[in-house]
Amino acid sequence: MSLTFDEARHFLSRTAFGGTPEEIRRVMQLDRAAAVAQALAIPTNKAQTTPPAWIHRLPPLPKVRKHWSEAQRKTFREGLKADGQELKAWWYRELLTSRCPLLERMTLWWHNHFTSSLHKVKWPPFLYQQNVLLRLYALGSFRTLLTAIARNPAMLLYLDTQSNRKEHPNENFARELFELFTLGEGHYTEQDIKEAARAFTGWHLDFHTGAFRVDLRHHDDGRKVVFGKSGPFEGDDILLLTLEQPQVAWYIVGKLWREFISDRPDSLEVDRLADSFRKKNYEIAGLLQDLLLSPQFWAPENRGVLIKSPVELIVGTARLFSLPIEDTVQQIGLARRLGQDLFDPPNVKGWPGGTRWITTSSLLDRTQMLHRAIRGHETGHSHGMADMGHVPGRLWLATEPEISQAASDLQGRIRQAPPLTSDFPANKIGKQLEVAAKLIAAQVPVAVIKVTQGSFDTHAGQSATHHRLLEELAQGLTTFRAAMEKLGAWKDVLVMTYSEFGRRVGENASHGTDHGTAAPHFFMGGRVKGGLYGVSPSLRDLQDGDLKHTLDYRAVYATVIEKWWGLPAVSFGTGRYPALDCLTE
Structure with a gap:
């Protein structure tokens, strides 16, 4: 039976970047099996647009760089930044023009699964090579892709395999191999990670050739025990053992x-x-x-239940209206403002996606760009992607039109609200808190406003990064409090922090403490009594290297529900948790 219009539109929304009316009509001539077969019939697994000229260039060796002057270093950094922008522009051109949209969707999906970033890797040619690899095996063998990605130069640098030596094993790649790439949390032990890390010691990127090799001088060829099996395992053995699970x-x-x-x-x-x-x-x-x-x-x-990523929205809108693509710089900036910067995911877990694409700032940013695209399409005066990008990043959520209307309503209320006189920091968290303050000033009747401070998932050398992030958070919250006090709203606001994970007590070999099971939470507001609630956990009495929490996080949520919102106590599935006496009436 041939597809209906709704079925064809749904199919192209999921397997491509949406469909034009003509593309939908063509798919409507097929039944489900034929439509799927056609989408999977990829004529080539290689990009069709011309890549940058520097893709085979090797990075300068450290022994050369150490003799550079400051002017040479500055020129080098500026060149890296320009090459990174060129790399992003190249992929956007491929996304916009590809005759194999499912292949590009899957390349984008693998890019968020096997994450690497320009921020950490530094060298754009290595990220280009990884992108080519992901596209090559995007619809091929996961077994082959996993083996290849473990040897990829960008991955070797991003997860510190390059510094994994038998004298000081680095656990980063082994941990993410299990947690993010293959098994998911809870299906391995800390000992499995430690033993697997030993198997990958000596895995090395040769900067003279840009090729992978095993440096036997730094490889641990001793006996390891992983997933209950014992042997003198090498890195490839660990990959095979993992795929057996x-x-x-x-x-x-x-x-x-x-x-x-x-x-x-x-x-x-x-x-x-x-x-x-x-x-x-x-x-x-x-x-x-x-x-x-x-x-x-x-x-x-x-149908219509998945929130599209910024890249999907931008590419889909451009393809739908056949917008000129001569200027991809606007696209890059637009997607970045919406929370997705190709080749620069926020951390090793990539972009979380789903409802997390919708924040206090991005909600207001997902309308006007489409409005401009539609107006340009209707009047014939579209300036392509540049026309879309001149707006501060607004986009339409095709699957949830109600959000578009809600965003328009919010904008109107904000324009009528008293202006803020506080100068918020010009960083990501500062901008989000400024939007939150504007919503409160406009007396928008919402119970919760979520803002996000990311990039704490560092794994290596976390001290400087965390110092910067916490300083940005402190500055943003200080300004937010001042703005609320000027509005006379500080007693009506409760700021609460929460985190996906805490810190482990001991550092790993790369001076990181990610993925702990306990963490502090903070309350701020005019009705917060202040003080420390709960007992500080012991730094010696640990559980598998983790702090033993002394206060269940659900007690914190119960406090908000009962003491702040004044709602009846609720069960969290495992029982009720007593609210904390930390708020005044």
């Missing part, structure tokens, strides 16, 4: 489900798809075929 297929299927179907995977269907994925030897195209032909993919309740 059934959890790998389940983890990848679950992530792709959230990309193509909904943010709530069906566990029984995931089990079926994961079993098929393993039997097909981790062939990605086969998994996508099964996923796209599943009843859940086509179910009406799963």
Whole structure:
């Protein structure tokens, strides 16, 4: 049976970047199986746009750089920045013109799965090579892709494999291999990570050639125990042992489900798809075929429920209106303001996606760009991507038109509100807090405003980064408090922090303490009594290297629910938690 209009539009929204009316009409001539087969029939797995001229260039050796003058160093840094922009512009051109949109979508997806960043790697040619690798195997073998990415120069530098030596093993790559790339949290032990890190010692990028090699002088060839198996394992052995774990297929299927179907995977269907994925030897195209032909993919309740990323929105809008693409600089800046900067994810976990694309600032930024695109399309006066980008980054949320109307309403209320006289810091958290202050000044009736301070997931050399981030947070909150006091609203505001994870007590070999299980929370506001609530945990009595928490985080949430909002106590699934006596009436 041929696809209906709604089915064809849904299919192109998920497997491409949306569809023009003509593209939708063409897909409507197909049934589901034929549409999926056509999307997967990729004529080439190589980019079709001309790449930058410097893609094969090698970085200058440290022994050369150490003799540079400050002027030479400045010129070098400026060149790296320009090359990085050129790299991003090249990929945008490919996204906008590709005849294989599913291939580009999957390349983008793998870019967020096997993350690396220009900020850490520094050398744009290495990120270009990684992008080529991701595209090459985007619909191929996950087994082959995993093996190749572990040797990729950008990955070797990004997760510090380059500095992993038997004298001082670096756990970063081994940890993310298990936690983010293959298994997910809770399916390995800390000892598995330590032992696997030993197997990857000596894995090395030769800066003279740009090639991967194993430096046997720094490789630990001793016996290791990983996943209950023992042997003198090498790095490749760890990859094979990992792929033997059934959890790998389940983890990848679950992530792709959230990309193509909904943010709530069906566990029984995931089990079926994961079993098929393993039997097909981790062939990605086969998994996508099964996923796209599943009843859940086509179910009406799963249409229009996924929030598009900034890149998807920008590329989809440009392709829909056939906007000229001669100027991609505007696109890059627009996507960055909306929270997605290609080749520069916020941390090793990449962009969290989903509802996290919607923040106090981005909500207001997801309308006017589309309005300009529509007006330009209707009047014939569009200036292409440059026309879209001159707006402070506003975009339309195609799947949730209500948000567009809500954003317009909020803008009107903010314009009528008393102006703020406080000068907020010009950084990310400062800008978000300024938007929050404007919403409060406009008396917008919302119970919660969420702002985000990212990049704490450092893994290595965290001291300087955390000092900067905490200083930015302190400056932003200080200004926010001053703004609220001037409005006479400080007693009506409660600022609460929360975090995905805390810090471990001991540093790893790279001077990082990520992924701890306990952390402090902070309250600020005119009704906060102040003081320390709970007992400081022992730095000696640890659980697998982690602090033992002394106060359950759900007690903090109970405090907000009962003491701030004045609502009845609720159960959090495992019982009720007593609210803290930290707020005045």
